[in-house]
Amino acid sequence: MSGVAALHCCFAFLVIIAFFTTSAASSDTISANGSIAGDQTLVSPNDVFQLGFFTPDSTNYYVGIWYKNIPARTYVWVANRDAPIKNSTSSVFKIGDKGNNAVILDQAAKIVLWSSNQTKANSSPANPVAQLLDNGNLIVREEGDTSSDNYLWQSFDFPTDTLLPGMKLGRDLTQGLDRFLNSWKSPQDPSSGDYSFKLDYHGYPEAFFWDKGTKLYRSGPWNGIRFSGVPEMQSTSAMEFTFVNNQQQVYYSFEESNTNMISRLTVNSTGFLQRYTWVEDSQSWSLFWYARKDQCDDFSECGPYGICDNNASPVCNCTLGFSPKNPQAWYLRDGSDGCVRKTELDCSSDGFLPLRGMKLPESGNTTVDMEMSLNDCRKGCAKNCNCTGYSSANISNGDAGCVMWFGDLVDMRHYVEGGQDFYVKLSASDIAAYGGLIAQNSSNNGLGTLAIVGIAAGGGILLLALGAFIMWKRKTLPNSHIRNTVPTGAHERSQDFLLNEVVVSSKRDYSGENKPEELPLFTFNTIALATKNFSDENKLGQGGFGCVYKCRIEEGPVVAVKRLSKNSGQGMEEFKNEVQLIARLQHRNLVRLIGCCVEMDEKILIYEYMEHKSLDSVLFSKTKSSMLNWNRRFNIICGIARGLLYLHQDSRFRIIHRDLKASNILLDGELNPKISDFGMARIFGRDQVEANTKRVVGTYGYMAPEYAMDGLFSEKSDVFSFGVLVLEIVSGKKNRGFYYANNELNLLGHAWKLWKEGKGVELLDSMAGDTYSVNEVLRCIQVGLLCVQEHADDRPVMSSVVLMLSSENPTMPHPKNPGFCLGRAVETDSSSSKHDETCTVNQVTVTMLDAR
Structure with missing residues (x-):
C-alpha cells in the first residue's frame, strides 16, 4: 500500500472513530440535522438532567426528562405522554422541519408521532438547536441566541406532573398559555391522569387541586407572603417563593437559593399534591409538604359561611350571626350544607365581624384594588349591598390593598398559627347582640375566631343543659344512685353516672383543660324506634362486642348503630375510650362518630354508615x-x-x-x-x-x-x-x-x-x-x-x-x-x-x- 493510500485509510479510520465517539458521548444539544434514538440521550451541561427514550411498562415508549444522578429514576417531564410509541426501533427525537419545534418521528413510516406546540409560530430560525438546560428545561432556540426572551419553544411552558424551580404555574395572558400540573394515570402510565393543580387567575388569584371536574383542595389566594391556605409556607434561605400578577401574566414559582438543594412539587396519581426534597445522606426523596393533609383541607367541607377548624370537634362551626342550614345533618357532623344568616342584611347600617387567623374564602368572585387602604375597603364594602366581606390584599408590610367578596363565603378555615384577618358583614341587630364579643375580639388577636368563642358559649349552655338533665333524672329515678363499688369484671353504672362519667369526661381535653365537645346524645327510645326495636331486618352484623344496625334517625342520614353487648369484651373503660378519642379525630380515612346513647346498662355508639361494611x-x-x-x-x-x-x-x-x-x-x-x-x-x-x-x-x-x-x-x-x-x-x-x-x-x-x-x-x-x-x-x-x-x-x-x-x-x-x-x-x-x-x-x- 502506498504512503498516500495509507494516509487516506488512516484519515478515514480516524473520521469513523470520531463519528462513533461523538455519537456515543452525551451532549446537551441537537442541531437541526441531528437526532437521538434508542439509548442515546441529551445531558444538561453540568450533568443535572437527562433526556431520552424510556418505557415504564415494557410496551409503550416515551421521551422524557429525569434527574441524571439520582439512583431512583424520577421523571419530571414527558413529551408524548398521550401519544405512546409502539415501534421504538425506528423512532427518533429531533427538531421539526419548521425549526421552531421538537418532534418524535417514525423514520420507517415517515410520520410524525408527536410534535410540540409552537410558542412562536411565525419565527423561521436559520440554525435552530434543541438544548437541555441544567434547570430541566428543554428549549428550542436560534444557535448563538441564549436569551430566554427569544426561545422558540420550551418544555417549561408545557409541564406534566412536576413543577421544578424556575417553572411557572399559571397564565401567560399575552401568549394564551395555561401552565398547570396534571398527574400520571398510574405509576406505570404517564398519560394524563384525573388529578390536576391549576391557578385560577380570576378575581384574587389562587390555585385549585382538581379531580377531573371536582374541586378537591384550594390553596387560598396569595397575600403577599404565602397562599393564605398554606400557613406553614414561607420563604427561607434555601427556598424562595414568587407570585406575579400583572396585565401580561399571573403565575407562581419557586427558586432554590441553596445550590445543594433539590426540590420538586408534583401531583401524584393517587390524588395528592406533594413537595419532595432530595436527602443525599439517605439517597432518598423526603416528603417535605403535602396536601390534602386533613378533613379541613377538603374543599368546602363546611359549606357556605361555615368555618372548618381541625382542632375543634366537630370540625365545622357557624360563626356568630349564622346557624346551620340543615340542623339535622349538621349535628350528625355533615356540614356540607353550611350556614345561613340569622338576620338578613339591610344595606344601611350593617357592620362587620372580625375573624382572626383565617384561610380567606374562595376568591374567584372578588374585586381587588391595591391602592385602597383597609379602612377605605371597609367603607366600600359597607356601601355595596352585594359585598359580604373584605380583607387586606397584601400583608407583607402591614395591611395594604383591598379585596371585597360578593356572594356566599365558601371554604373558610381557622388556623391556630398563620392565617390572616377577615371581616364578615353582619346585620346591625347581630352587631348589637354580639357587640361585646366583637369588641373584645377586635382588641385581642390571641382570642382566635369568634366562631370558637361562639362554640365555647354554646358548649357552656350544653353543659348546663346536661347538668339540669342529670339532676332531673336523679329526681325522677330515685333508685338510680351512683355505686361506689363495682364487682370485679362488671361495669354496671346507673344512667346519671354514665352520662357524667362518659359524656362530660369526653369534653375534657387530655391536658386536663375543659373543652366542650358537641357530641349529640340520643335517647334509647329514639334509637329503638329507628332500628325497629333492634330487629334482625336492620342488623348489619354481629361480633363479640354486640350487634350493628342500619337505620335512619329522625329523617337524618343513614347511620350505623353499634349496640354493645352486656357481655362484650368492650366494657365501660373501652366505651369511654372510644367516645373520648374518636369524637376528636377528624380524617377522611377514619370512621366518624356522630353520637352516642348511655341509658342504664345500654352503651350505644352511632357512626356514619359504611355501605360495604368491613x-x-x-x-x-x-x-x-x-x-x-x-x-x-x-x-x-x-x-x-x-x-x-x-x-x-x-x-x-x-x-x-x-x-x-x-x-x-x-x-x-x-x-x-x-x-x-x-x-x-x-x-x-x-x-x-x-x-x-x-x-x-x-x-x-x-x-x-x-x-x-x-x-x-x-x-x-x-x-x-x-x-x-x-x-x-x-x-x-x-x-x-x-x-x-x-x-x-x-x-x-x-x-x-x-x-x-x-x-x-x-x-x-x-x-x-x-x-x-x-x-x-x-x-x-x-x-x-x-x-x-x-x-x-x-x-x-x-x-x-x-x-x-x-x-x-x-x-x-x-x-x-x-x-x-x-x-x-x-x-x-x-x-x-x-x-x-x-x-x-x-x-x-x-x-x-x-x-x-
Missing part, C-alpha cells in the same frame, strides 16, 4: 372479592396508611390503635377505607416511644412479636399490624388460618419465601384481575414485609410507609426476617370464657390471654 367481609368473600380489583386494593392500602399516619403523627394526640385488622377497616360506597373501633386505642405523649401493658389485647395474626410476648406496644406494633393487612389485601388470604406447605408457613412466611425466590407477584390474588402494575404489586409486598420485620427498630414509621407507597420509584431497604407465628393454635375448652392459645414467635413460645 374490609374482611369483602376481601375474604368468594362472591364479593372480585369487587376489589388491583387499583381498588392499592387505594385501600394507601388510605389505611394515611389514616394510620394521621393517628401517629398528624392528629391532636398520638394514637396507638392496638387492634388494626381487616374487620376494623370499613368501606364506604366508593370502597374508600376508614379505620374504626378505637376501644383498645391508647394516647402517647409526643416524646413517648413505647408503653407496657399487663393485659395484651388484640387479634391473633395481627399482633407484633414484642406486644404478644412482652406486652410492649408502640407505633411500631401498629406498623406490624398494617404490614399484615397489606399482605392480606394483596393475597386475598387471612394470615390467621392460612398454612402453606404441610403447615410450615403462615401467610407472612409464605410471602417472605416467595419474595426471597423472586416470585413475589405470585402472591397476588387472582380475583384482583388482570390489569395491574407488577412494580406496584411488588412495591406493596415489599412495604408489607418491611412492616412485619421481627425487630420493631427495623420497621419503618408510617410517614416513610406513605412516602414509599406514593412514590413511583422509591428507594426502599431490603426486608429482614418477619416476626410470624408457626403452627396451629392448641385446642382449648370451648366452655371457657377466655381461651388460651399458644403461638410461636420465631421459635419462642408464649401463652397469651384476652386476644380477640
